[in-house]
Amino acid sequence: MSLFRTFLIAALCLIAGGSxxxxxxxxxxxxxxxxxxxxxxxxxMALLTDSRGEPLALEMPLEVKRVKDGVQVNGRTLSGLVVSAPVRVAVNGKGYRGVLEVSAGTERGLLVVDELPLEDYLVGLINCEISSAWPMEAIKAQAVIARSYAIFQKNARRGAPYQLESSVMDQVYEGCDVEDSRAARGVQETAGEVVTYDGKVIQAFYHSNCAGHTESSKTVWGLSIPYLRGVACRYCQEANPIGWELKLPLKKVEAQLKAAGIRVAGVREIRVLERNESGRVQDLVVIDGKGRTIVPGVAFRKALGYSQLKSTNFEIRMAGDDCLINGAGSGHGVGLCQWGAKQRAADGFDYHEILTYYYPGVKLAKEYGQ
Structure with missing residues (x-):
């Protein structure tokens, strides 16, 4: 972080009432x-500078476009843009705290990075990942795992243009407009607290609904992590019994498999070949004109799309030229089950008990703060 941006963030914290x-x-x-x-x-009251820290006198609002030499702001070409304000900066109508950096990025289009205090980020995250209307112990559990995940990613991506995506690729974050007092309370009452294993902050994966049993990291990613083992979870079924159905033309499924690099042609049938210990699909067999192709369940889900095939806990059958899929649960299934945590909190478990259940062998520790 540059000295200039450090000053900006510190000043914004004091304006917001920080100590x-x-x-x-x-x-x-x-x-x-x-x-x-x-x-x-x-x-x-926005403060504007270019990427070198030179002040800019531009009239708000700003229309920013990517151009060959950087970014164009209200018709003026700059190498980059830095924006901060005492309360919030709106980007495409969404409010954000901290310091916003706009650059051409390394890919096509613009890259907007929000650099802000971690605790502020967490308050804005709560209502994106769960609901602040949930029991307070579930909110605290979410705050602790989101903080842990963020710190782990920050350490893993040091030197990168950013450490976190604002989508399901990391953690969903929509800015400060969804903040409220219950979200703030859950973050404040766990301030600086993280989940650790063997003295180190864990990679605190979590998901929406496991449908009865969480998944091991080895099954999903091929890497066995001791605190990411599957555990039984009846709680999510009580809180949010989630089932889903999907009907897809077999030709569309074939096209999606091909696009994912799976060599099939003239697919006639797809069926479950093997399930793992949690009951999820381990492997499927795809039968086509050339024979049989084994496809891992996680690869099949990725090929069809995570939003479409919500989990690997499903049954599949053929109906004429269509694939009929009946499934349960939502997400990869690894780590904490959010709907299970909600029910455990409603049953009287505190956030320490919730976290140590879903992440076996872990401890909670204070990473920073008083």
Whole structure:
């Protein structure tokens, strides 16, 4: 972080009522826009500089476009743009805290990165990942795992333009407009607290609904991590019994498999070949004109799309020229089950008990703060 941006974030913390301890807060860098052709930026009392820290006198709102030599802001070409404001900066109508950096990025389109105090990020995250109307112990559990995940990713991606995506690729974050007092309370009452294993902050994966049993990291990613073992979970079924159905033309499924690099042609049938210990699909067999192709369940889900095939807990059968899929649960199934955590909190478990259940062998520790 540059000295100039450190000053900006510290100043914004003091304006927001931060203490002297907030002068050097733990911060994160979150990619809030990637690949957009244009963005619109607005904010009251905004401070604008170029990427070198030189002040800019530009009239708000700002229309930013990517151009060959950098970014074009209200018709003026710059190498990059840095924006901050006492309360919030709006990007395409969404409010964000901290310091916003706009650049051409390394891919097509614009890259907008929000650098802000980690605790502020968490308050905005709660209502994107769960609901602040949930029991407080579930909110606290979410705050702790989101903090742990963010710190792990920050350490893993040091030197990168950003440490976190604002989507399901990391953690869903829609800015400060969804903050509320219950979300803030859950974050404040666990301030600086993280989940650790063997003295190190864990990679705290989590998902929406496991449908009865969480999944091991080895099954999903091929890497056995001791605190990411599958555990039984009846709680999510009580809180949110989630079933789903999918009907897809067999030709469309074949096209999606081919696009994912799976060599099939003239697919006639797809069926489950093997299930793992949690009951999810381990492998499927795809039968076509050339024979049989074994496809791992996780690869099949990725090929069809995570939003379409919500989990690998499913049955599949053929009906004429269509694939009929009946499934349960949502997400990869690894780590904490959010709907299970909600029910455990409603049953009287505190967030320590919730976290140590879903992440076997872990401990909670204070990473920073008083």
């Amino acid at each position: 002297a301890a907030s002068l050097r807060p733990e911060t994160v860098r979150v990619a809030v826009v990637k690949g957009a052709d244009t963005v619109r930026i607005d904010g009251a």
